[in-house]
């Protein structure tokens with residue numbers, strides 16, 4: 179039956195997974211009167227079969243959920259804490275039954291920005307309920323077609339709800355329907371294939387298992403190794419052409435998500451695409467994970483032959499937007515899926531807010547945010563270039579992770595905290611430098627890593643968390659601005675330039691050390707290497723100049739307005755050594771009964787005394 183019911187909204191969001199649900203909540207919190215419709219065929223009461231990957235959050239996604247969506251309490255009460263990310267490489271191919279059989283990079287402490295490992299079924303079910311309570315309309319149905327019109331013209335979305343068809347209308351349409359690619363296919367916006375993805379050609383296999391015996395991994399007793407739990411971290415295991423994740427997603431059911439990201443050049447799909455093959459692979463190559471799985475009850479199994487794709491445009495001038503898997507995904511190695519979503523959501527909200535208000539800079543914002551998000555996701559893509567060749571090499575991968583983490587903690591995290599990704603002037607400069615790194619130093623380094631892997635060189639295990647590898651107690655998660663201590667959480671309050679300046683400086687030192695260890699004096703004196711070394715130093719100087727300008731602009735501004743307001747108010751504070759009376763003169767009756775109560779209390783408190791009386 180087609181009853182042609184027509185419903186009008188400001189925004190229609192197709193897909194109520196992580197991206198769609200978070201986008202809806204973010205829009206509603208920032209534009210309270212906005213009319214939003216969410217469409218998804220899945221039941222409000224999701225089942226175990228609806229389990230999805232995308233469980234491990236990192237700093238940006240966590241801060242987004244805590245700060246922008248107000249979900250920190252919810253996460254504490256319902257999801258699993260994450261004590262960082264650990265990396266493990268087998269010491270020998272033959273022996274992998276115990277964690278001692280691996281070399282490690284352990285997160286040896288609780289990271290300063292706490293994070294979570296979310297149970298996606300629970301998260302999406304709860305967030306949908308919160309959204310409905312907040313007044314967001316939910317249509318349980320399939321989008322069957324969307325008519326994309328130019329500019330601000332009304333777009334229509336046809337939805338099949340049971341046996342009926344409804345048509346939703348809105349000026350803004352967001353595709354968050356994951357790999358259905360509703361807008362991507364309609365607009366020829368998607369890029370697949372390793373030739374479009376810096377050579378990436380990966381597949382993924384994963385399963386869930388509950389009631390595991392976590393002592394098989396670690397018994398939790400490590401008095402001299404760490405101040406945090408090893409099990410309640412995300413744990414990555416490595417080998418030739420693959421890495422594996424182990425993520426706890428429920429503390430009561432002792433449930434784990436375990437999966438492999440494999441590169442087809444090394445491990446073809448047909449060797450890993452069934453549960454039996456996956457378990458056989460683990461039994462032989464990561465026996466500890468096999469033992470963990472066998473200790474519990476298997477919940478589900480999935481295989482995805484092709485993981486990666488990207489979009490040419492993320493936010494169109496025609497008011498359509500692609501976010502989440504509908505836009506791009508590359509590899510889950512650094513758990514950046516939800517981070518890319520967080521950046522995109524904040525951009526989309528800004529654009530829609532500007533457009534609804536007919537702001538003069540609305541189109542400028544759309545164009546700049548599109549450019550930033552496309553460039554940022556491209557910089558995520560490059561992080562997986564040549565993984566197929568390097569993942570299994572503990573020494574080279576440890577150096578690679580160290581280098582990549584420098585940029586994450588030193589630049590991307592403060593950039594996000596300061597909302598610099600929404601500042602038009604900053605984006606312009608940042609995107610240029612980002613693109614030139616993605617096309618310059620990163621691929622050049624990956625080529626050099628390949629050479630060292632081919633030669634079988636061991637240049638030591640570099641531990642990104644420890645402060646004893648580079649000079650001046652540097653470690654990659656180090657902050658160069660006191661944005662956490664002083665809650666510099668308002669836009670542009672966090673000094674991103676300090677992060678840029680120091681990261682470029684330490685990256686130059688890392689680069690020189692790498693050339694020396696990897697290639698000796700020839701590596702140091704190579705003209706191209708000298709150019710990259712001095713380019714990093716020049717970028718550091720450029721950031722230092724930027725920092726001076728920034729500091730002059732913010733001179734006199736409080737680090738945090740709420741604190742400043744309270745400090746001002748506190749100036750009139752005066753201590754009064756008094757209390758407000760709480761026993762009424764009129765209630766003599768109450769005094770009598772209160773006396774009786776105190777006698778009774780004494781009797782209860784001291785029953786032996788009462789027996790003697």
Ligand SMILES: Cc1cc2nc3c(=O)[nH]c(=O)nc-3n(C[C@H](O)[C@H](O)[C@H](O)COP(=O)(O)OP(=O)(O)OC[C@H]3O[C@@H](n4cnc5c(N)ncnc54)[C@H](O)[C@@H]3O)c2cc1C
Nearest residue numbers: 193195196197231232234321355356502503510513515516
């Ligand atoms: C193996 C693997 C591991 C990963 N691990 C991590 C990780 O640890 N951390 C991390 O941050 N990211 C991770 N990611 C990425 C992460 O999974 C994704 O970024 C995230 O799940 C994308 O969410 P989404 O909402 O875009 O898509 P989805 O979660 O797929 O949601 C899409 C929604 O659209 C709905 N839908 C489908 N068709 C229609 C239709 N026709 N009409 C209406 N609705 C429709 C679906 O029912 C679904 O609810 C991983 C990815 C992979 C492949």
